[in-house]
Amino acid sequence: MHKNEIMEKQVALRYNQPLQQLNRIAKRPPVDIEFQDLTYSVRDSYTGSDWRQLLKSINGKFRSGELTAIMGPSGAGKSTLLNILAGYVTAGVKGSIKINDRPRTMKVFKKMCAYIMQEDIVQPRLTVKEAMMYAAKLKLGSEIRQCEREAVVLEVIQLLGLEKCYETRSEFLSGGQRKRLSVALELVNNPPVIFLDEPTSGLDNFAIKQCMELLHKITQLDRTVICTIHQPPASLFQNFDQVYVLANGYCVYNGSPASLVPFLARANFPCPSTYTPADYIIEIVQSNPDTISSLNNIIQNGKINMMIKDKKELVMSSVFGSDICEIYNDPIQTGCNNDQDILFPVSVWSQLAILLSRTFLQMRRNHSVITIQVLHHFASGILIGTIFFQLGNDASQTLSMFKYILSVNVFFMYTYVMVPVLIFPLEVKLMEREYFNRWYSLKAYYFCFTLASLPLMILCSVMFLTLVYILSDQPMDMNRFLWFSAMGISVGLTSQGLGYLIGSFFNITNGSVVGSSALAPLLALACYGMGYKSGIEPFMKVIMCFSYLRFGVVGFSATLFSKREPLNCNDLYCHYRNPELLLKDMGMQGEDYKMQFYIILGYMLLFRVLAYCGLKYRLTSELSNKIVYFAAKIVRQKE
Template sequence: MVEAAEEWTPVLRQEVPLRQLNRIARKPPIDIEFQDLTYSVRDSYSGKGWRQLLKSVNGIFRSGELTAIMGPSGAGKSTLLNILAGYVTAGVKGSIKINDRARDMHFFKKMSAYIMQEDIVQPRLTIREAMMFAARLKLGPEIGESEKFSVVEEVIKLLGLEKAMETRSEYLSGGQRKRLAVALELVNNPPVIFLDEPTTGLDNVAIKQCIELLEKITKIGRTVICTIHQPPASLFQNFDQVYVLANGYCVFNGSPSCLVPFLSKANFHCPSTYTPADYIIEIIQSNTETISQLSGGIQNGKTNLLEARNKEPVMRSKSIDMYEIYQDTTPPISSNQDGVFPVSIWGQLVILLSRTFLQMKRNHSLLYIQFIHHLASGLLVGGIFVGLGNDGTQGLALFKYILSVNVFFMYTYVMVPVLMFPLEVKMMKREYFNRWYSLKAYYLAFTISALPLMILLSIMFIMIVYVLSNQPMDLERFAWFTAMGLSIGLCSQGLGFVIGSTFSITNGSVVGSSALAPLLALACYGMGYRAAIEPFMKIMISISYLRFGVVGFSLTLFKNREPLDCDEMYCHYRNTDLLLKDMGMETASSQIQLYAILAYTIFFRILAYCTLKYQLTSELRNKIVYLATKIVRQKE
């Protein structure tokens, strides 16, 4: 029996184009074997029982081969890919081996890359810049900038992106964007690359280029596994191995050229007007007998029909033969391969901050919108209450002024993250799963990068409304007024992060506006009751961080102040201490209000981080859901 590995070894010994990358980040070839792989989820339709998405499937995906996982919708293609990539672990039974050893996820995640179906890449960066940021994060500080640049050039040339090297990502075509997504993951030389529907949304030319690109990657010793619905007839033979799923079973496993003979043995004769890929998809759709027959013929994936280079179909054994690939004899430079990340958390923070600030600098439309929003809002609020700051006849109007400033900081800094953060999470999801950086570093960078613009624009707004409304020109009062405004903005931003990391843009917009209404109502409750607020309501109003903002602003403007000007016979609130007394604030402290707002700010930031980690870590989320449903199942 001829082994295909012996026939393919000369091909894999050819000179590898990524000589510099192999020298810097040498990685061994990896074969993936899975046996009796089963995956079950809770039945969402009936709410009772479990539904098997994969049913004891088997297979081997080898280094140097381009493998396509095919099947109709709902067959389990993406499920199998997610399990092999480690994206899903809860509810999985069976064994997954790497080079004939049990898979160690800590090691495997550093040796693999997962390119998701949505080829979302960082905006407002050129291909060269995006690649360099990826190289700095994935190759470590011990490798010089010149060597990283050499690696980036090698990968760009391999993927045919030289002409678009200085083009920003938002101006790339669909095929170029897909190639860039692959290039970003090749920077650290992963031996295994998973791709979920890489041809989705591409035209025929771009699909051809994409498949040829994946072929090129396999020739340098990589294991490339992708899901694909139905490949074009002209490209079906380009795959080294085809793994067809139907209703959770494997119905074919082997070379494309072996598919027609396999079907013929099962008395399914492919018409000349059909391509083999289209024909097998058609006959297995909703036909359980056919699925059972084909699955039995291929032993649910245990049998692997591969065609050797001499075009003779052979039965390949399940043992893994390590392929030899050409490697430069120079020892690898990178010495941090055993660490969790090649770069320390502080190094990641610096790189991510530099990338974020560059993107913000180029995002002119957002800068203009935020500037105009703060300027127009400042002029509007200041214009409504112009000159009332020292008018004893307008005591209640001054209180409305304080509410208006609170509402501005609340809605502005809650809704911006609600609308923008979900998109940020989508872009970050791929990088985080592929271990570019830790979530702590990203979250710190995202939080810090938002501060400078927020502080500058908030101070501009505060100066406008403070001066136009003719508030006391007292440096200490202005400093406290500014501190209160910034603290409310920071706290609101934290709440926006919580909502934005939990919900989509559409749902988040509804939840955000719905959550702010009761917070504002609680902030105003009891004004005019003096100290006669029910004990229960005192607890309730403390839930609203805006309450502390209203009290803090009021104390800043009214406490220990000279009597206001009065042009009438009697001005009830000329003495501002009386206004504070009627509002039940006479015994309150500005410092306590600020501390309370800062405590809420810290709480929201921590909650946003935990929510984001839960959303990003599918493994954690799936485990929680799996354990919960398992407990319910035991009770039943």
């Protein structure tokens, strides 16, 4: 049957049998999230000593099959609560969080939930179909057949109304379509809980309506959908099943939207007819701090849930009553059958293969970047080769060869340090959502972008090195040329590793400053001592070892000048006709270019390991928050 006919047939069955294939392949039970006496404290960044409570012993329960909105004014703690419930923040949190009346286990819970962040960042240069298929390969496991993955992808796409843009690349999607694609990518493995941070921000009214319809469709599948929203319009406010309002870290309302007006009237804050209930409660808690205490006492900081019974009577029921959903004793409660499933559905090597396939497809379509890199290497090779044209075998121009060697080093240094510094933070931002939602491990991603950049980098580098080698009239010795190329590529890879290291710790603005500032002393140390013979101070020799460019300069010099026939001399006397004498005067006599190459590779490994550690620290908020929290706790105890 043709693919379009399959899609049309499934569209007709979409509402009668939603996600039938997905529920069969990745069945998940409903999940209720309950929290009691939840408190979150952070150290004041201004005073450095005081602790500030962002959440203050709040309570609540968010049920499956309901669309819950966390509301409140700016700074109320909406995103903080969402981040804590999603497991994005764990350090500094006190109180209990239960899943189906059992204590939450983070390793298990992360497998059960999806967190869709405010920015609709999706992988570029992929069609909706391709993005969904890669998500299915990563999230459904290797035991699922290809035809089953395709069936699941079609079901999810149809549920979210993305059929018309099935073959459209992500950069050409509208804001609403991109939001739906973000949700579709996370629905592929049928998560029981979905968190959304400000899902309606940046959307027009029509797109907001589509977004809300989408979220309601998801809740009808017994999913728990929780989102933050600032001040929804009246038409949007009534679409929520439950509203949880925060103010200054306290819960001031917990219940259905229809119950809010009667609740405010009972609390002696009647809502004027000219106000929408959502706007009014946010306005009164902002204008009068005493209102927060009054509303908080009535709602008992979230322990009470307000609802309308039979559309007439306002009922106050305990959140922690007997209506808690049943406790699942089967391991399927978690969606995991063993420890490997808890980590990732597919192995690290399978993740790497899938990510490499996706990355190479994106790179192949990114024609502008490929063209710029090729032209940059070609033009730079022609320029440097022309500046030092046919000077490589001229004994009267031997000192110019050091400028030539420095030029080659500087080219590789700036080209491969600054590109990752400027691009890598954007790559991390793209990857953050996928990594937190457990698509793949950080190791697989790190190996992927390390390996994916090698083919183009090596090809362009060899082109550049061939041009500068031939145009400068270096010896036509294959072994010498191969080591010259190996030295240049190793300096480029090490510079790239340094760029990744800087990019993993800093954003683009700060990284560009740090990168350019770090390169100046590295280059100065690389040139230090030229002409000193063996008279370089011992402590400076130690300091010079901290510059990998120094080993590049020595390695290039030894490669070009060691064990070489006397150079051509067109003058009456050429002092450096014997290249070994030049190496002696430059303090490089006896240096082995192979050893320089191995040391540069050592720096490359060091920079890449440190970049991995920096990336893990930056992405794993649990780790970084815990380090900051425990460090502050130790300081506080000493005080």
